[in-house]
Amino acid sequence: MHILVTGGAGYIGSHTCIALIDAGHTVVVVDDFSNSHPESLRRVEAICNTTIALYRGDVSDAALLQQIFTEHKIDGVIHFAGSKAVGESVEKPMLYYRNNVTASQTLIETMQSAGVHTLVFSSSATVYGDPHTVPILEDFPVGATNPYGRSKLMVEQIIQDQAVANGQFNGIILRYFNPVGAHPSGKIGEDPNGIPNNLMPFIAQVAVGKRPQLAIFGGDYPTKDGTGVRDYIHVCDLAEGHVKALEALHGQTGSHIFNLGTGNGVSVLEMVQAYAKVSQRPIPYQVVARRPGDVAQCYADPGYASVTLGWQATRNLNDMVASSWHWQSSNPHGYREA
Ligand code: NAD
Ligand code: UDP
Numbered sequence: 202m203h204i205l206v207t208g209g210a211g212y213i214g215s216h217t218c219i220a221l222i223d224a225g226h227t228v229v230v231v232d233d234f235s236n237s238h239p240e241s242l243r244r245v246e247a248i249c250n251t252t253i254a255l256y257r258g259d260v261s262d263a264a265l266l267q268q269i270f271t272e273h274k275i276d277g278v279i280h281f282a283g284s285k286a287v288g289e290s291v292e293k294p295m296l297y298y299r300n301n302v303t304a305s306q307t308l309i310e311t312m313q314s315a316g317v318h319t320l321v322f323s324s325s326a327t328v329y330g331d332p333h334t335v336p337i338l339e340d341f342p343v344g345a346t347n348p349y350g351r352s353k354l355m356v357e358q359i360i361q362d363q364a365v366a367n368g369q370f371n372g373i374i375l376r377y378f379n380p381v382g383a384h385p386s387g388k389i390g391e392d393p394n395g396i397p398n399n400l401m402p403f404i405a406q407v408a409v410g411k412r413p414q415l416a417i418f419g420g421d422y423p424t425k426d427g428t429g430v431r432d433y434i435h436v437c438d439l440a441e442g443h444v445k446a447l448e449a450l451h452g453q454t455g456s457h458i459f460n461l462g463t464g465n466g467v468s469v470l471e472m473v474q475a476y477a478k479v480s481q482r483p484i485p486y487q488v489v490a491r492r493p494g495d496v497a498q499c500y501a502d503p504g505y506a507s508v509t510l511g512w513q514a515t516r517n518l519n520d521m522v523a524s525s526w527h528w529q530s531s532n533p534h535g536y537r538e539a
Pocket of ligand 1: 207208209210211212213214231232233234235236237238258259260261280281282283284285300304323324325326377378379380
C-alpha cells in the first residue's frame with residue numbers, strides 16, 4: 202500500500218515509516234518539523250536503503266494535502282501530526298484545538314474529496330482519564346482531564362461521525378499507552394525539545410549526565426511500591442501495530458478502536474532500577490509531591506488488538522530500556538548534533 206504519514210519525522214512516525222517500509226509498503230511524509238528534525242527521516246532512509254517523498258508543511262494546509270493526493274495514489278493515511286504536551290495544552294488550549302482538532306478535520310475533508318477512505322489516528326490512553334479499574338478495556342468510560350486529552354477525544358468523535366455519514370470511510374483509532382525505547386540501530390529515537398515531560402527521556406538524560414536527578418512524582422499511590430504504574434510499550438511494537446491495523450482492516454468501513462499496550466504495569470521505581478542496571482549508570486532520584494492530573498495506575502487490556510489485528514507486543518522492558526540507552530548514549534544531543 203501507499204501510505205501518507207503525517208508527522209512522519211516525529212518519534213513514533215519515524216519508527217512507523219521503518220515498519221511500513223519493512224513490510225513492503227511505500228510512504229509519503231508530510232511534516233512541518235515543528236517538533237522534529239529532518240535528520241530523522243534522512244536516517245530512516247539510510248536504515249531502509251530507500252528514499253522517502255517528503256512534503257514540508259502543515260497538515261492544516263488543504264491545498265498542500267490536495268497536491269499530495271494528486272501527486273501520489275494514496276491508499277491510507279496515518280495521522281501522527283499534532284501537539285502532545287499536556288502542560289502546554291493547559292496554557293495554550295487554542296493551539297491544541299487548532300493543531301489537533303481543526304487540522305484533523307481539514308485532513309478528513311481533504312481525504313474525502315480525494316477519495317481516500319482509510320485513516321489511522323493516534324489517540325492516547327489519556328482519554329480514559331482516571332480509570333475505575335485496571336486493566337483498561339476499549340469500552341471503558343472516557344473523559345479527559347486537560348485540553349490535550351479533550352482534543353484527542355474530539356477527533357475520535359469526528360472520526361466516528363464521519364464513519365456514520367460516509368459509508369466508505371474506514372476510521373481506525375489507536376489508543377497508545379506509554380511509547381518508549383528506540384530502533385535497535387540506535388540511529389533514531391525520542392528527541393524532546395527542552396526539559397522532557399515524560400519519564401523515560403528524563404531518566405535517559407539523567408543516565409547520560411545531562412540532568413542531575415529525577416524527580417519522582419509521588420511515592421504514596423496505592424500501587425506495589427507507592428509510585429505511579431504505567432503500561433510502557435516499545436515504540437517498534439507500537440509501529441508494527443499500525444502496519445497490522447492497516448493490513449487487517451484494509452477494505453473495511455466504519456470506525457474501530459484499539460488499545461495498543463502490553464498489558465503489563467511497571468512502576469516508576471521499577472523503571473529507574475531497570476535503566477540503572479542496563480546503563481550501568483546511577484540514576485539519582487528524589488520522591489516529590491504528586492504531579493497534578495496524574496493517575497495511580499494505567500495499563501491496557503490489549504486482547505482486542507490481539508484477536509482482531511493479530512498483533513501483540515513482543516519486546517520486554519529490558520528491550521525498551523536497552524534500546525533507549527543505545528540511542529541516548531550514541532546521540533547525547535539527539536539529532537541536533539547532525
Ligand atoms: P512528535 O512530536 O515526535 O511527532 C509529531 C510530529 O508531527 C512532529 O514531527 C511534528 O513536527 C509534526 N507536526 C506537528 N504538528 C504538525 C502540523 N500541523 N503539520 C505537520 N506536521 C506537524 O510526537 P510523537 O510522540 O511521535 O506522537 C505522535 C502522535 O502520537 C501525536 O498525535 C501524539 O499526540 C500521539 N501520542 C503520543 C504519545 C507519546 O507518549 N509519545 C502517547 C499517546 C499518543
Ligand atoms: N514521572 C515522574 N517523573 C517525571 C516524569 C514522570 O515520576 O519526571 C512519572 C509520572 O508521575 C507517571 C509516570 O512517570 O507516574 C509516567 O509519566 P509520563 O509523563 O511519562 O506519562 P503519562 O503521565 O502520560 O502516563
